Each structure stands twice: as C-alpha cells, then as structure tokens.
Amino acid sequence: MNEIKEKLLKPSKETHQDQIGHLISLVCIGFIGILVVAILFFITTKGLATFTTNHVSVIDFFAKSDWSPSQKGPNGKPEVGALAMIVTSFAVTLLSAILATPFAIAMALFMTEIAPKRGQKILQPVIELLVGIPSVVYGFIGLMVLIPMVRTVFGGTGSGILPATIVLFVMVLPTITSMSVDALKAVPRDYRSAALSLGATRWQMMYKVVLRAATPGILTAMIFGMARAFGEALAVQMVIGNAVLMPTSLTSPTATLTSQLTTQMGNTIMGTLPNNALWTLALVLLVMSLVFNVIVKLIGKRSAFKK
Amino acid sequence: MTTKTEAKEIIKTENVNLYYGERKALHGINLNFRENEITALIGPSGCGKSTYLRCLNRMNDLIPNITITGSFTLNGHNIYGPKEDTVQLRKEVGMVFQQPNPFPFSVYDNVTFGLKLAGIKDKKTLDERVEESLKQAAIWNEVKDKLHKSALSFSGGQQQRICIARLLAIQPDVILLDEPTSALDPISSQMIEDTLLNIKDKYTIIIVTHNMSQASRISDKTAFMLNGHLMEVGDTKKMFLTPDKQETSDYLNGKFG
Ligand SMILES: Nc1ncnc2c1ncn2[C@@H]1O[C@H](COP(=O)(O)OP(=O)(O)OP(=O)(O)O)[C@@H](O)[C@H]1O
Ligand SMILES: [Mg+2]
Numbered sequence: 406m407n408e409i410k411e412k413l414l415k416p417s418k419e420t421h422q423d424q425i426g427h428l429i430s431l432v433c434i435g436f437i438g439i440l441v442v443a444i445l446f447f448i449t450t451k452g453l454a455t456f457t458t459n460h461v462s463v464i465d466f467f468a469k470s471d472w473s474p475s476q477k478g479p480n481g482k483p484e485v486g487a488l489a490m491i492v493t494s495f496a497v498t499l500l501s502a503i504l505a506t507p508f509a510i511a512m513a514l515f516m517t518e519i520a521p522k523r524g525q526k527i528l529q530p531v532i533e534l535l536v537g538i539p540s541v542v543y544g545f546i547g548l549m550v551l552i553p554m555v556r557t558v559f560g561g562t563g564s565g566i567l568p569a570t571i572v573l574f575v576m577v578l579p580t581i582t583s584m585s586v587d588a589l590k591a592v593p594r595d596y597r598s599a600a601l602s603l604g605a606t607r608w609q610m611m612y613k614v615v616l617r618a619a620t621p622g623i624l625t626a627m628i629f630g631m632a633r634a635f636g637e638a639l640a641v642q643m644v645i646g647n648a649v650l651m652p653t654s655l656t657s658p659t660a661t662l663t664s665q666l667t668t669q670m671g672n673t674i675m676g677t678l679p680n681n682a683l684w685t686l687a688l689v690l691l692v693m694s695l696v697f698n699v700i701v702k703l704i705g706k707r708s709a710f711k712k
Numbered sequence: 713m714t715t716k717t718e719a720k721e722i723i724k725t726e727n728v729n730l731y732y733g734e735r736k737a738l739h740g741i742n743l744n745f746r747e748n749e750i751t752a753l754i755g756p757s758g759c760g761k762s763t764y765l766r767c768l769n770r771m772n773d774l775i776p777n778i779t780i781t782g783s784f785t786l787n788g789h790n791i792y793g794p795k796e797d798t799v800q801l802r803k804e805v806g807m808v809f810q811q812p813n814p815f816p817f818s819v820y821d822n823v824t825f826g827l828k829l830a831g832i833k834d835k836k837t838l839d840e841r842v843e844e845s846l847k848q849a850a851i852w853n854e855v856k857d858k859l860h861k862s863a864l865s866f867s868g869g870q871q872q873r874i875c876i877a878r879l880l881a882i883q884p885d886v887i888l889l890d891e892p893t894s895a896l897d898p899i900s901s902q903m904i905e906d907t908l909l910n911i912k913d914k915y916t917i918i919i920v921t922h923n924m925s926q927a928s929r930i931s932d933k934t935a936f937m938l939n940g941h942l943m944e945v946g947d948t949k950k951m952f953l954t955p956d957k958q959e960t961s962d963y964l965n966g967k968f969g
Contacts (some may be wrong), residue, residue: 595813602771603826604803618816
C-alpha cells in the first residue's frame, strides 16, 4: 500500500515533462521578447540621434523637403527634410489601396456570393499566385514594361508615383481581396435570408446588407493592404525614380521612405549624420506600422455583428 | 375539410410534393389558409413543417436540387408561374425566422429596410411607419428612445419583435412564422403571442410551433403534419378536444414527438 501511495505522491515523469515544456516555451518567448525590445530600442535610439546628436530640428525634418544629409547646404548645414518622401509614401499607399479596394470587393463578392464554386476554383489560385510572386519580379516588370509605357503616354522619365501605384495595386490586391473574402464569409447567413425574405433582390441583399455588415472587415483589409504598400521597398524603388524631390505630378521622379532606405543604406557610415538620417526614416516607418496596427484594433472593436 | 364559410381563402395549395434530391419530404399536401386567421402548423420534428412553410414565399428556391410540384395560389394567381416575381412575392408573403435575425444596424434602419428597398425616402413617412410598426409589434415603448442603437444590443425577445416590426413595416398580406418563440423566454413569447393576436385582423398568419398550448391559445385553425403528410386540419378547438385521427390525439397527448 505504502509503495503505491509513495508513487502517487511523488511527482511523476509526466509532471516533469509538463514543467520542462513550460520552461522551454518560456525561454523561447523570453528570447523573442528581448529581440523585439532590442530592435525597437535600437531603431528608436538611432532614429532619434539625428535630432539629439546631430541637432537637426524635428520641425525641419517633417516640414522641409530638401534632403542632402551628406553635404552642407546653403546655410552651412546639411539639409535633412523628409517631407517629400513622406508625402510620396503616403501618396502611393493611399492611391494603390483606393484603386485596389473596389476590384478586391468585386472579386470577393464574386467568390462568396455570386459564384462561390467557380470563384473559389478560378480566383483563389490566381490570388495565391499573385501573393507568391517576389516583389523584385513586380519591380522588374514595372521597370521594363510600365515605365516605357508611362513615358510614351505622359512623357518625362516615366518613373514616379503613377507606375509605383500601379505596381503596388497588383501587390496589395491579393491581400485586400483575401481579407475581404474572410470579412464577407463572416457575415452570418441569417442576414441574407432575412434580406431576401423582405423582398430584397440578390444585388440589394449584397449591397445593402452583406457589404454593409462587412464594412469594418473590409476597412481592416484596406489597412492591411496599405501597411503592405507603405512598407514595400524593392518594387517601388525600381519604378519611383529615386530623386528626393517633392512630386510635382504623378509622373515626376521622386522617392519614398523605403526606396530611399534601400538605395542609400550601402552608402553611409554608421554614426554619421547621413546614416542617422536613414535610421530616422526607419523610425518613421516603424511608427507608421504601429499606427496601422492600432487602427486595425480600433476597427475590430467596433465590428458590427460581434456584440 | 371543405366546410364552406364567408372568409376568403387567400392561399390555396394543392397536391404539394417536395423532394430534396431523391428524398421526398412532402407528400401530396392540400392546405388552404383563410384571410385574417391564424393557422398553426404542428407536428413532430422533421415532419416537414418548415419545408412546407418555405414553399409559400419560395424561400426554398435557394436550396439546390430541390423539386417542388403541386399548385400554389395567392389571391388566385399561381405563385410558381413562369412570370412570377419572387421579389414581389416575398413582399406580400413575409417571413419571421426561428432565430431572431435583425440586421446589425440600428433599430430604425432595420425597420425602414423594406421601405427603403421600395424606394420610400421621405423622412416623415419613414418615421411614421417606424413608429406604427414598432407599436403594432408591441416593442415601441422599449425602443422608442433607442431607435438609433444597434438592434443587436437588445434581448432575444426584443430582437424578435423588432424583426416582426421590420416585416410589418412593408405591410405584407401573409406572415409566415417558423417557431418564432422557440428561442425565447416565456414572457417574451407571451408578448409575441399578444402581438400576433393584435395584428391578426389585418393579416393572414401561419405559424409553425412546437408549443401545443401556444397553438391552442392563438390559432383559429390547426394543421397536424406527420412524416411529410398532412394528417388533419381543422378548427383549433375541435382539433384539441376531439381530433379525428388517432395519431393526432397521440401527438397532442405527448405520446410521441
Ligand atoms: N435543405 C435541406 N436539404 C435536404 N433535406 C432537408 C433540408 N431541409 C430539411 N430537410 C429534410 O426534410 C425533412 C423535413 O424538414 P423540416 O425542416 O421541414 O422539418 P420541421 O418539421 O420543420 O422540423 P423541426 O420541427 O425540427 O423544425 C427532414 O427530414 C429534413 O432532414
Ligand atoms: Mg422547422
């Protein structure tokens, strides 16, 4: 009897496994946590160095658009104004998302409401394919096909916001579409029968009930698309023109935060102003991605049919 | 049942057979409904009550592989005719579902949904119809200060009455209710029963229910279905006191079901 009792009271092998498993996952989480904090800390301190160590004015950084951190400007100081890049980044992001969303909604409606079977069969693989294409390929097509076309039609160099928007449109389309599909699928079937039983046509049912109920989800999809567009570097860099100038038209060469980072990061020395200025651009990108996340959370909270 | 009376028979169905794929779910049902009466459809689970009810506003059309035969007329015209407009039909024959299914919009937007579909935009007309319908559905006092709150923020019983108001707003001729109170507490159920009794002089009501006392309380006629067959139909009082068929009596006495 005592033997059994002893065995029962002693921690078993399984309890040890449990504890070890617990420990391993804690260590992993701790490691990732430290990593994230380190990255945030590093980018933040480096990014702020422009203002603290190099005494660039924060206002100038956000309000001026002359960018030559490695040369002395007319007033004897290097110019570090990122406004042109910020404007261009937002312009390509907004334009591509606004352009892509109607197409994404149309495709999502087709795949969920109009012809779910055929839609899933044909459009699903298309979307997956679009997601799978590496961004350098999109950039390459943009550079080789789009830019000559833009040049022929609009003149100039052919690079700028327009080709970048078109490239990003294709790149964010699958993101927005597949998330819109999820949003539409999450609308309870009950609403559809309710609408039809009140004498709505199928189109009215989709337009006035399903889309309306799915609006928060579709907005979230749009924000995710915008986050993707805002952060895309390579493809944009290949078609944007890479001249840090305030865009004067949709086809004037300019630069985004990301394109400036990718083109310049090999050309600066750690610890110098030109390098710190790039870190500041990275910090702006980081903050923006946080903002996108916060917006998504806020929309999620007000989602219509989650009571 | 072919007793001749003054009241007009608004819906007539004859020899209704329905197949889900190969499976026959309704067997030669003949059933008519009189204007301004409440007819209760009763029967054990799976006997085809919902299936039959959905034939009447053609909601079954949405189910793939369904075959429906027989004749259905509303005010004398064939609702399965080649030129029948199902959208129009559903405005005349409205439906309330088992689960309350208000849209995730405000109460106001729910009740005006059908009116706006019909192109009514005038604010005053809409406001009047909203108040009138919510009053008819006996929910006005509970929502009148919260018309712009989401309909989902109300209790199940309130939601169901909002759904009834949403339907009353478009003034259908016939109202189909498929177990409208089975998801509700007794007090909410009671309120919905009162609502139905209040509006019955303006509408024709067909209600599926598993609640025998509900059927006996509110209906004028009762139809008892079993395994896809219509077993018996008649005045509710007579049916509950002296049913013609043994099966009816057994069901009403809770011997099966
Ligand atoms: N969409 C469908 N596809 C195939 N079979 C169905 C479908 N809907 C119902 N059935 C079948 O038809 C028969 C009748 O179902 P119905 O839902 O009409 O019964 P009911 O009398 O309403 O039952 P309950 O009281 O449980 O609601 C059942 O055997 C059911 O399995
Ligand atoms: Mg049923």
